[in-house]
Amino acid sequence: MTATIGRYLILASVMVSTIGAMVSFAAGRKNSPEGVRWAQRFAYAFAALMFLATATMEYALLKHDFSVGYVAQVGSLSTPTWVTIVSLWSSLEGSILFWGFVLGLYIAGATWLTRNDHPDYMPYAIGTWLACGAFFSFLLAAPANPFATVVNPPLDGPGPNALLQNHVLMIIHPPFLYLGYVGMTIPFGFACAALMRGKLGQSFLRPLRAALLLPWCFLTIAIMLGGWWAYEVLGWGGYWAWDPVENASLLPWLTATAALHSAIVLERRGVLKGWTVTLVQASFLLTILGTFMTRSGVFNSVHSFTQSAIGPTILAFLAVILLGSVALLALRMDSLEAEGKIDSAASREGMFLVNNLIFVLLTFTVLIGTVFPLIVEAVRGKQMSVGRPYFDSMVVPAGTALLFLLGVGPALPWGRASRQQMLKALLPPLITGGVLFAIGWAMGVTNVWTLVTLLFGGYAAHVTLVEMFLPFVQRLRRGEGFGSALVNGQLRRGRRRFGSYIVHAGMVIVLIAIAVSSTMRTSREVKLHKGESVTIAGYAFLFGGTEERAEPNRQATIAHFTVTKNGKPVTTMEPRMNQYVAMREPIGTPAVYSTITGDLYVSIMNIDSDSIGILVLTEPMVGWIWIAVIMMGIGGLVALIPSRKVVILSAAKDPLTEAEGLATT
Amino acid sequence: MAGAFAVAIVAFIVIAAGGINKNLVYYWTPTDLLSAGDKAYGATIRLGGMVASGSVKRPTGVSGLEFDVKDAGKIVHVKSNGVPPQMFRENIGVVVEGTMTRGGYFQCNRLMVSHSNEYRAPKAGHRMDKKELEKLMRTTEGLKD
Numbered sequence A: 001m002t003a004t005i006g007r008y009l010i011l012a013s014v015m016v017s018t019i020g021a022m023v024s025f026a027a028g029r030k031n032s033p034e035g036v037r038w039a040q041r042f043a044y045a046f047a048a049l050m051f052l053a054t055a056t057m058e059y060a061l062l063k064h065d066f067s068v069g070y071v072a073q074v075g076s077l078s079t080p081t082w083v084t085i086v087s088l089w090s091s092l093e094g095s096i097l098f099w100g101f102v103l104g105l106y107i108a109g110a111t112w113l114t115r116n117d118h119p120d121y122m123p124y125a126i127g128t129w130l131a132c133g134a135f136f137s138f139l140l141a142a143p144a145n146p147f148a149t150v151v152n153p154p155l156d157g158p159g160p161n162a163l164l165q166n167h168v169l170m171i172i173h174p175p176f177l178y179l180g181y182v183g184m185t186i187p188f189g190f191a192c193a194a195l196m197r198g199k200l201g202q203s204f205l206r207p208l209r210a211a212l213l214l215p216w217c218f219l220t221i222a223i224m225l226g227g228w229w230a231y232e233v234l235g236w237g238g239y240w241a242w243d244p245v246e247n248a249s250l251l252p253w254l255t256a257t258a259a260l261h262s263a264i265v266l267e268r269r270g271v272l273k274g275w276t277v278t279l280v281q282a283s284f285l286l287t288i289l290g291t292f293m294t295r296s297g298v299f300n301s302v303h304s305f306t307q308s309a310i311g312p313t314i315l316a317f318l319a320v321i322l323l324g325s326v327a328l329l330a331l332r333m334d335s336l337e338a339e340g341k342i343d344s345a346a347s348r349e350g351m352f353l354v355n356n357l358i359f360v361l362l363t364f365t366v367l368i369g370t371v372f373p374l375i376v377e378a379v380r381g382k383q384m385s386v387g388r389p390y391f392d393s394m395v396v397p398a399g400t401a402l403l404f405l406l407g408v409g410p411a412l413p414w415g416r417a418s419r420q421q422m423l424k425a426l427l428p429p430l431i432t433g434g435v436l437f438a439i440g441w442a443m444g445v446t447n448v449w450t451l452v453t454l455l456f457g458g459y460a461a462h463v464t465l466v467e468m469f470l471p472f473v474q475r476l477r478r479g480e481g482f483g484s485a486l487v488n489g490q491l492r493r494g495r496r497r498f499g500s501y502i503v504h505a506g507m508v509i510v511l512i513a514i515a516v517s518s519t520m521r522t523s524r525e526v527k528l529h530k531g532e533s534v535t536i537a538g539y540a541f542l543f544g545g546t547e548e549r550a551e552p553n554r555q556a557t558i559a560h561f562t563v564t565k566n567g568k569p570v571t572t573m574e575p576r577m578n579q580y581v582a583m584r585e586p587i588g589t590p591a592v593y594s595t596i597t598g599d600l601y602v603s604i605m606n607i608d609s610d611s612i613g614i615l616v617l618t619e620p621m622v623g624w625i626w627i628a629v630i631m632m633g634i635g636g637l638v639a640l641i642p643s644r645k646v647v648i649l650s651a652a653k654d655p656l657t658e659a660e661g662l663a664t665t
Numbered sequence B: 001m002a003g004a005f006a007v008a009i010v011a012f013i014v015i016a017a018g019g020i021n022k023n024l025v026y027y028w029t030p031t032d033l034l035s036a037g038d039k040a041y042g043a044t045i046r047l048g049g050m051v052a053s054g055s056v057k058r059p060t061g062v063s064g065l066e067f068d069v070k071d072a073g074k075i076v077h078v079k080s081n082g083v084p085p086q087m088f089r090e091n092i093g094v095v096v097e098g099t100m101t102r103g104g105y106f107q108c109n110r111l112m113v114s115h116s117n118e119y120r121a122p123k124a125g126h127r128m129d130k131k132e133l134e135k136l137m138r139t140t141e142g143l144k145d
Helices: A002-030 A033-062 A069-074 A081-089 A092-113 A122-141 A169-183 A185-197 A202-233 A244-269 A273-295 A310-335 A348-380 A388-411 A419-426 A429-442 A448-468 A470-477 A482-492 A495-519 A622-640 A655-663 B002-022 B030-035 B130-138
Strands: A384-386 A522-529 A533-536 A539-551 A554-565 A568-573 A576-580 A587-589 A591-594 A598-607 A611-620 B024-028 B044-051 B065-070 B075-080 B093-100 B105-113
Touching: A002 A033, A002 A122, A002 A185, A033 A069, A033 A081, A033 A092, A033 A122, A069 A092, A081 A092, A081 A169, A092 A122, A092 A169, A092 A185, A092 A202, A092 A273, A122 A185, A122 A310, A169 A185, A169 A202, A169 A244, A169 A273, A185 A202, A185 A273, A185 A310, A202 A244, A202 A273, A202 A587, A202 A622, A244 A273, A244 A348, A273 A310, A273 A348, A348 A384, A348 A388, A348 B002, A388 A419, A388 A429, A388 A448, A388 A495, A388 B002, A429 A448, A448 A470, A448 A495, A470 A482, A482 A495, A495 A611, A495 A622, A522 A533, A533 A611, A539 A598, A539 A611, A554 A598, A568 A591, A568 A598, A576 A598, A587 A598, A598 A622, B002 B024, B024 B030, B030 B044, B030 B075, B044 B075, B065 B105, B075 B093
Parallel strands: B024 B044, B075 B105
Antiparallel strands: A384 B024, A522 A611, A533 A539, A539 A554, A554 A568, A554 A576, A576 A587, A591 A598, A598 A611, B044 B065, B044 B093, B065 B075, B093 B105
């Protein structure tokens, strides 16, 4: 019964989204207000159907209704309720349904927020969104049907993938990733609308940018959560391995970040219209490519739960939107005329261009390294992979160059600047850079890249803080009170600027933390008997034996370690091996002890009757990455909240207006 | 400015192509490895096969390990310094990543044991099929620096 209801909801959403897309495009062509209203109604109807279908599935999961195909596949009477709820995205069909749910939310939200604006663009945008909705509805209707009826329902199911049950981060990582991935559909729709309409003016740029920034925030956090999860669960002590699944999440982030920056140049100078639209489209294409790579089983990694015939369908969709986007660009790019030009390379806008160049090169680097093995296998039938050193050797210099830009870019003024102005802007931050470099040197950093990162990082941190609080400082100088200057300069007027520099500050910390944690870590693999200890970087780890513990869904073997430094107790650590009923072998869970300066990390590799094989690491600064990325996400949200409208005076000589100019429009 | 961008892009392509070429990891069986001749030396290889029965030696060193990896016909001797994963034992499918040495043995930097996350009851004397081996050769699980 439940299966049938769900099935009909999906079929209805196929109809609604398909017809809705056609109605929307027709409304755009005819420029009919009544048509626009119908497009909006179809958008809301699609969202409602997706919501109901997802609610139906959750109901079936919670009721353990094993007559529903997906429940029989991932449900289990023995799993805790929270695992049952999140089972929705634990396997292929359910995660596509979740995708549809999120897509519905985004489409309905974006439609509602723009319900009275841009009647000339919106039908095209809604049409594009609903066309994407039609594709995902079709996936759910045919190749990835979660509502298949099970004729002879089993009494109990196997439960979701044990890796999911093993850590809470695996529960929150997918929703963030989906909010990031699926959200890219919205700016894609706006970009296509601009091309179909043949116009991209200032007023339409604002919703485009906002629509890009929101999923960007989620994607930023999602990438970090994936790395954090790998760190906390996989037990090799790292957080990033250039695994295809990780790369899939990074690729759209790179192009979306580039687009956010080129949109600023577009806003300021009226150039880079076609380029910005291309980057937005590329971001969406890369999310679909990422979905293909992770969901079709072309790469088999820890993240691929299953293989299915869904791959070719997504690949076909990818081909269609790629060809469609290229055709639209080819036909309509010329209509997006530049309204200005860039005067000088050594300027803020010049640095934006270099930023875009590096982000695009990074995208290609990661894309080539990820896809190359697939191409070789398809063409020559040989199996291989691209080793980690390729990615490291390419990405480290590019990342360092980006860090350099993070400092120099915001320090340079817009337009042409005199020599004095440039020196005045560029020299002082060298002091902070030098200080950080010296601190690193004194702490024993010898790696050249890490030292350069500290130098550039200090420089960028200096510039970022100065720029971040510029409106506040200017208001103070004008005699405003401290509190009023702070609230008006940072929060009421300059929110977009303030938020952007919070993101920059987070990025500076992330890059420094990555450089330090990856070059300053110490690790040892060792075999210990009960009562023996190992000392690493001054910390002594005493092995106090193991303990067996029975838990509802698993059997755990827990090892006890007492950590001391110079004889003083630091902490106790309990890495464990969890044996799940449905799995052939145990999953290790490392123990992580985090402090402000770094982590201690113990991972069990094997347990014999009388001894234990462990991997012990000290990882400086690793926790900073998680915190700084959360800071980036929050900064992005701060920048997203619209500021009060302020009329920009054409004579922007007033430094206050100049500084806050970004925050206005 | 456009010229500078063009130079940067060309330079990038050259560097990327060189970088990929140097860092390819080949997926080979013992038969592939032994028939590759001189090409086997120096390259990073993921060698997949079964751990031969009776071949596992754990020398007195803290964490040293030696064993043979075999496929249908050929055998390659492997030396590893790490602590093996929990599931490591004789007659189980493994993938070892490392390089072939002139000394006639394979120096292993990473040792991965065949397993899948699918829900199958453990089978006695489980033998790894080709598909599972291919899958393992691509997985990063068990990966360590």
